[in-house]
Every structure is written in structure tokens, then in C-alpha cells.
Amino acid sequence: MPNIQQLEDLTTQVRRDILRMVHKVNSGHPGGSLGCAEFFVTLYQDIMETKDGFDMDGKGEDLFFLSNGHISPVYYSILARSGYFPVDELNTFRLIDSRLQGHPTTHEGLPGVRIASGSLGQGMSVAIGAAEAKKLNNDDHLIYSLHGDGELQEGQNWEAIMYAAGNKVDNLIATVDLNGQQIDGSTDNVLPMGNLKAKFEAFGWTVVEIEEGNNIEAILKGMAEAKSLTGKEKPVCVLLKTVMGNGVDFMMHTHAWHGKAPNDEQLEIGLAQNAETLGDY
Numbered sequence: 046m047p048n049i050q051q052l053e054d055l056t057t058q059v060r061r062d063i064l065r066m067v068h069k070v071n072s073g074h075p076g077g078s079l080g081c082a083e084f085f086v087t088l089y090q091d092i093m094e095t096k097d098g099f100d101m102d103g104k105g106e107d108l109f110f111l112s113n114g115h116i117s118p119v120y121y122s123i124l125a126r127s128g129y130f131p132v133d134e135l136n137t138f139r140l141i142d143s144r145l146q147g148h149p150t151t152h153e154g155l156p157g158v159r160i161a162s163g164s165l166g167q168g169m170s171v172a173i174g175a176a177e178a179k180k181l182n183n184d185d186h187l188i189y190s191l192h193g194d195g196e197l198q199e200g201q202n203w204e205a206i207m208y209a210a211g212n213k214v215d216n217l218i219a220t221v222d223l224n225g226q227q228i229d230g231s232t233d234n235v236l237p238m239g240n241l242k243a244k245f246e247a248f249g250w251t252v253v254e255i256e257e258g259n260n261i262e263a264i265l266k267g268m269a270e271a272k273s274l275t276g277k278e279k280p281v282c283v284l285l286k287t288v289m290g291n292g293v294d295f296m297m298h299t300h301a302w303h304g305k306a307p308n309d310e311q312l313e314i315g316l317a318q319n320a321e322t323l324g325d326y
Contacts, residue, residue: 047090052261053102053239054322055126056086059321061294062122062326066138068312073139075145076302077193078119080224080259080287085123085168086192087264090238094186099156108158108175112168113193113222115304115325116150120158121145125326129157132326133235152190166199168192169219173209173280176217190219195227198236210249218271220283223258226300258287293318 047055059082067073089095093107111120118138125132128142137143144153148163160171172190177187196202209217214256221241228237238244242252251274255267264285271281290296292313296307307315 047109050229051263052083052086052090052230054304055090055107056261057319058206058323058325059086059119059122059126061116061316061321062126064307064315064319064326065292065313066121066135067306068188068309069136070139071306074115074304075118075293075306076289076296077113077116077224078301079190079224079293079296080289080291081101081116081285082292083261083264084220084222084235084285084287085119087261088189089123089127090159091265092268093189094212097126103159103175104182104184105186106180107178108159108188110168110172110175110188110190112190113163113196114161114163114168114218114305116193117147117149117163120149124155124157126323127157130155132253132319135326163308164294165193165196166201167200169205169209172217172238173205173214176209176214176280179216185216187272188217190217192219192221192313193227194221194223194225194238194241195232195235196231196240197221197241205273206245206248206280213278214280215278217280218268218275218283219280220285222287223284224287224289225291226303228300228303229298230300245284249279250277250282251277252282252284254284254286256286258285259291 063078067075096106138145144155149158150161176188253271257263294300
């Protein structure tokens with residue numbers, strides 16, 4: 046099990062990967078990816094129980110589903126850094142015929158990716174289905190999922206959220222990246238969602254709040270609490286309060302970098318703020 050310093054070092058390298066991938070093709074979504082770097086690193090390096098080798102069935106291990114698929118750079122980086130495919134394949138991000146498309150897909154058979162995502166609002170339904178399959182297979186491992194806060198403006202989420210509680214899907218931990226930003230501005234300005242904790246609780250979920258969603262120790266503690274609350278006849282929601290663009294000062298606290306690539310000068314500034322730790326691809 047990695048220590049905190051190792052997780053922090055890997056997070057720094059993941060941020061470098063994100064910046065370099067998006068810059069190379071002048072396309073992609075760095076803001077949300079950077080904001081979730083700590084979460085992905087702790088999830089794949091410490092929290093989830095996985096097995097060697099990858100198969101689509103995923104029996105006998107925890108599974109993760111990314112709903113807000115536009116933050117694929119952070120997803121691809123941690124998958125590569127966790128050994129699912131060669132790190133140098135990150136060089137092919139968003140290129141024609143690459144397995145690393147702008148939004149994750151399954152038709153090219155990229156290890157670690159079990160669903161095509163990016164059509165917002167669908168991941169909750171998929172995660173619930175996978176959780177029910179675990180129960181049918183008498184598999185006591187958990188399903189983890191990640192969703193954007195702006196994504197919750199999609200109505201399908203709330204049908205699924207209602208279904209999960211009504212059917213006691215208690216082997217699911219659905220995390221919401223609560224950064225308050227979406228492509229057109231702040232979530233409060235685009236479509237206020239009110240008190241998400243109260244909403245999830247009203248729908249019959251148990252809610253854990255992680256106030257420092259870019260702090261690895263806080264994530265480890267909060268996710269351990271969430272895991273301890275599974276198996277109690279209620280699905281679990283984690284509200285992860287992050288900063289969009291975290292780790293690159295000019296990208297932080299703004300929706301401007303939701304889907305914008307850094308230029309050459311900006312790339313160098315961002316990389317300088319995140320010194321190389323494990324080696325670039």
C-alpha cells in the first residue's frame with residue numbers, strides 16, 4: 046500500500062500527464078481532470094480492491110465507472126500509471142485510431158474501460174446495474190462511480206438515484222465531483238441545484254461529504270467512511286468538494302479551462318508548478 050508521499054508524487058505526475066496530453070493535440074478537458082487527480086490516484090492505488098489482469102466481467106474485484114467521460118485525461122493517466130496499458134500510449138491521446146479517444150470508448154478494447162461514457166447522465170444507471178450484477182453473482186465487492194456536479198442537471202440521474210434507494214443497492218459508492226463549475230459557467234449560474242446532500246438524503250441515500258477533495262488524507266478518510274457505510278440497505282453518495290484546475294494556478298477556480306488546452310507558454314508554466322516525479326512518457 047503506497048504511503049501519502051508516494052500518492053502525492055504520483056498525483057503530481059498525473060497532472061503533468063494531463064497537461065501534456067491536452068497540449069499536444071490542442072484539445073481536451075484539463076480543468077476537471079486536474080481537479081480529480083487526487084481522487085483517481087487514491088482510488089486506483091489504495092481504495093479499490095482489484096485483481097491482476099483485466100477482463101470485462103470484473104468478477105471478484107471492485108469496479109469503477111466514469112460517468113463524466115470528458116475528464117478522460119486523468120482517467121487514462123491513472124490507468125496507465127497503474128499498469129493497465131503502457132504509459133507511452135498516452136502519447137496517442139485523441140489521435141485518429143487511438144484507443145485513447147476524447148471520451149472513453151470500448152470498441153478498441155482499452156484495458157480498464159468498461160463503458161463508453163461522456164453522454165452525460167448515464168453513468169449512474171450503469172453503475173447501479175453493475176452493482177445489482179454483483180449481488181446476483183454473490184460477489185461482495187463494490188461498485189465505485191464518478192459524476193460531475195453539472196451532470197446532475199440531467200434528469201436520468203434522478204430516476205436512477207430513486208431506483209437505487211428503492212431497491213436497496215447498498216454496494217454502490219457514487220462520488221460527485223463538486224467543483225461548482227461547468228462548461229458555460231458556475232453551476233449556480235447555469236442551473237442551481239440547491240443542497241445536494243439534502244436531495245440525496247431525501248431520495249434515500251447515505252451521504253458522506255469530503256470538504257477537502259484535493260487532499261489525499263481527507264479522501265482516504267472519507268472514502269473509508271463511505272465503504273464502512275455500504276451493506277446497510279442504502280446506496281452511498283460521496284460529495285467530493287474539489288477545485289477545478291487544481292495544481293495549476295491560472296486554471297483554478299474558473300470554468301474557462303473546462304475544455305481548453307494550454308498553449309506552449311502555459312504548458313511550461315503548468316509543468317514548472319508540478320516538478321517531474323516518476324518520468325514523463
